[in-house]
Each structure stands twice: as structure tokens, then as C-alpha cells.
Amino acid sequence: xxxxxxxxxxxxxxxxxxxxxxxxxxxxxxxxxxxxxxxxxxxxxxxxxxxxxxxxxxxxxxxxxxxxxxxxxxxxxxxxxxxxxxxxxxxxxxxxxxxxxxxxxxxxxxxxxxx
Amino acid sequence: xxxxxxxxxxxxxxxxxxxxxxxxxxxxxxxxxxxxxxxxxxxxxxxxxxxxxxxxxxxxxxxxxxxxxxxxxxxxxxxxxxxxxxxxxxxxxxxxxxxxxxxxxxxxxxxxx
Numbered sequence: 001x002x003x004x005x006x007x008x009x010x011x012x013x014x015x016x017x018x019x020x021x022x023x024x025x026x027x028x029x030x031x032x033x034x035x036x037x038x039x040x041x042x043x044x045x046x047x048x049x050x051x052x053x054x055x056x057x058x059x060x061x062x063x064x065x066x067x068x069x070x071x072x073x074x075x076x077x078x079x080x081x082x083x084x085x086x087x088x089x090x091x092x093x094x095x096x097x098x099x100x101x102x103x104x105x106x107x108x109x110x111x112x113x114x115x
Numbered sequence: 116x117x118x119x120x121x122x123x124x125x126x127x128x129x130x131x132x133x134x135x136x137x138x139x140x141x142x143x144x145x146x147x148x149x150x151x152x153x154x155x156x157x158x159x160x161x162x163x164x165x166x167x168x169x170x171x172x173x174x175x176x177x178x179x180x181x182x183x184x185x186x187x188x189x190x191x192x193x194x195x196x197x198x199x200x201x202x203x204x205x206x207x208x209x210x211x212x213x214x215x216x217x218x219x220x221x222x223x224x225x226x227x228x
Contacts, residue, residue: 044158044207046216
């Protein structure tokens with residue numbers, strides 16, 4: 001079965017520290033990859049997405065992610081986090097084996113940024 | 116342009132009661148989905164629809180019904196609420212099979228006692 005894993009359940013960083021959140025998926029073949037962010041008490045918002053082409057994808061708020069096909073990974077990065085980045089981050093994958101609108105989400109990583 | 120609108124935002128049900136969670140979108144999206152979010156489990160797909168009149172089951176469909184009579188609306192019905200259905204429910208819509216990312220509603224926090 002297709003699955004998405006995220007390396008860390010909870011990450012705590014100080015402001016200005018660099019961030020990298022890991023995401024791995026189990027599909028083969030062509031995939032669409034996403035990172036969503038959920039700020040406390042809010043709904044999920046799309047941070048960035050990868051379809052094809054340049055494996056380094058830039059999103060909103062200074063986030064970027066790198067698709068490494070050989071490692072089935074799509075890690076999220078930010079050079080310098082801010083307190084306002086405190087949120088839950090979800091990796092999601094849509095692969096060719098899924099029909100219609102089935103996008104599989106990872107379990108999420110909770111990020112806490114300490115001022 | 117309201118996006119995806121969910122109502123109610125909060126609901127408390129007694130075991131065995133039924134209710135309908137409403138979801139409406141004004142973006143003319145063909146594809147709509149319902150997810151439930153539980154701590155440590157991410158989002159799990161309940162039901163989805165690829166267009167008016169077409170629905171299908173997701174990962175955790177038991178205890179839920181959906182219908183899609185119009186492009187705009189995709190209500191989720193709980194037939195006989197159980198404590199295991201205590202969760203946060205999100206409706207999402209997209210243009211083409213979710214490939215360009217979803218637009219999510221603000222969620223419904225449901226507690227079944």
C-alpha cells in the first residue's frame with residue numbers, strides 16, 4: 001500500500017535556526033508532491049508543490065523543498081525559522097497508482113519555534 | 116470568493132445521533148473530499164467525489180455517507196455517531212484530481228459523547 005512517512009513527530013528550534021523536515025513516500029513512478037502547513041487553530045494551507053522539472057521547489061514564506069527521486073524523498077527546508085513558523089507540517093503525495101482524488105498525507109510534524 | 120466553507124465549526128453529539136456536516140465551494144472545482152484529522156495520524160480520506168453525481172470511498176468510510184447533487188456542495192452525513200468519530204473534519208476541493216493541491220475548509224471539530 002502507498003504510504004507517506006515523516007521523520008520527526010515534533011521538532012523544537014530556536015529562532016534563526018535552520019529547518020529540515022523529512023518526508024519519504026513508498027510509490028514508484030511519477031508523483032505529485034506537496035507540503036501543507038497548519039497554523040494553530042487553522043486549516044491546512046498549501047506551502048509548495050512539485051509536479052515535474054527542477055527538483056528544487058520554492059514555496060511561500062521562504063520555504064523550499066527538494067525532490068530526490070532515487071531516495072523517494074521530498075524534504076522541506078528553511079534557512080532561518082521565525083516564531084511565526086510554529087505550526088504542524090504535512091507532506092502529501094499523489095501517485096499514478098491512486099485514482100481520482102486520492103492524495104495520501106503523512107502523519108505530520110509539529111514544529112515549535114522558541115523566541 | 117469564499118473558497119471552501121464548512122459548517123458548523125463545532126458540534127457535540129450524543130452517541131447514536133445523526134448529523135450532516137456541510138461543505139460548499141464557489142471555485143467550480145470538480146473534485147471534493149472529506150478528511151478526518153486525528154492526533155499522530157495525519158489526515159485520512161473518508162469519501163471523495165470527482166464531480167456531481169459521482170462519489171467513492173476513501174480510507175475510512177465506515178459510518179459516513181456522502182452525496183454530490185451539485186458541483187458546489189458535498190455534505191458528509193454521520194449515520195449514528197460513535198465516540199470513535201470524535202475528530203476534526205476537513206473538506207477540501209481541487210481542480211484536477213488534487214494534482215495541483217487542495218483548498219481546505221476551516222474544519223469542523225466534532226465531539227461525540
